[in-house]
Amino acid sequence: MSETAKWYVVHTYSGYENKVASNLQTIVDNRGLQDVIQDIKIPTEKVTEIKDNVKREVERKIFPGYVLVKMELNDETWHIVRNTRGVTGFVGSGSHPEPLTDKEVSALGVDKREVQVNYSVGDSVRIIDGPLDGFIGRVEEVNSDKNVVRVIVSMFGHETPVELELHQIEVIG
Numbered sequence: 001m002s003e004t005a006k007w008y009v010v011h012t013y014s015g016y017e018n019k020v021a022s023n024l025q026t027i028v029d030n031r032g033l034q035d036v037i038q039d040i041k042i043p044t045e046k047v048t049e050i051k052d053n054v055k056r057e058v059e060r061k062i063f064p065g066y067v068l069v070k071m072e073l074n075d076e077t078w079h080i081v082r083n084t085r086g087v088t089g090f091v092g093s094g095s096h097p098e099p100l101t102d103k104e105v106s107a108l109g110v111d112k113r114e115v116q117v118n119y120s121v122g123d124s125v126r127i128i129d130g131p132l133d134g135f136i137g138r139v140e141e142v143n144s145d146k147n148v149v150r151v152i153v154s155m156f157g158h159e160t161p162v163e164l165e166l167h168q169i170e171v172i173g
Contacts, residue, residue, distance in 0.1 A: 005038050006099035008081075009091035010067045016086035017042045020067050024084050036077050039070035043108055066091070068108070073097060106165075117144060119171045125151060129168040136172065137162070 012020045021040045028037045043062040048055055071077050078097070081087060090097035100108070119125055119139055127135045137151035140161060147166050152159050 005036070005070050005072045007068050007070050007105050008073065008097045008099055010069055010081055011088045011091060012065055012067055012086050013088060014065050017061060017065065017067050020084055020086040023086070024067075024069065024081065027080055027084065031080075033077075033080070035072075036074070037069065037071040037080070041068045041070075042066075043068065062108075068100075073099070117142060117149075117166055119149075119169070124172045125169040126172050127151070127153070127162075127164065127168060128170050130164065132162060132164075137169075139169075142166075 010020065021042055024037070024040050028034060028040075043066075044059045045062050046057050047060050049058050069081060071081070078090075082089065092098035119142070121139050121142065123139045125137055125139055127133055127137065132153065135153050135155070137153035139149060140152050141150040143149070144166065148163050149166055149169060150161050150163050151169060153162050154160070
């Protein structure tokens, strides 16, 4: 696997996201390009819809008309993606695609990073990242599925719950 691969946003005709993702995956599989085009995702979220008084969970596209592709950008990969049926172009300036930043990728939740959690409810922790860097708190809840932890921090003499990402804290002692 290439370490230089980055996530790019590909614009598609509306409603063609699944077709573009599947066509691109077929091309990658047929040509053995897994090392340069590593992943193809359509960001979705589960939402509850109520129709005719019946609740049901449905998966909805977060960004209709867009597909995310993790790839090593070169002339070959650019042409393969650009010429896939249903693709209208890359997001970026002109013919130069702009990769997503690590922060954007993390916010979209497309690149799941396994975070080793070595703390549990009740542990004293130090916040090591973000605006509350350096604050001490107590773990109230850990939700590894959503990559969040709730920590009770004492601020201005009040106990305040804050929600952080799993990697933003460390155990004290």
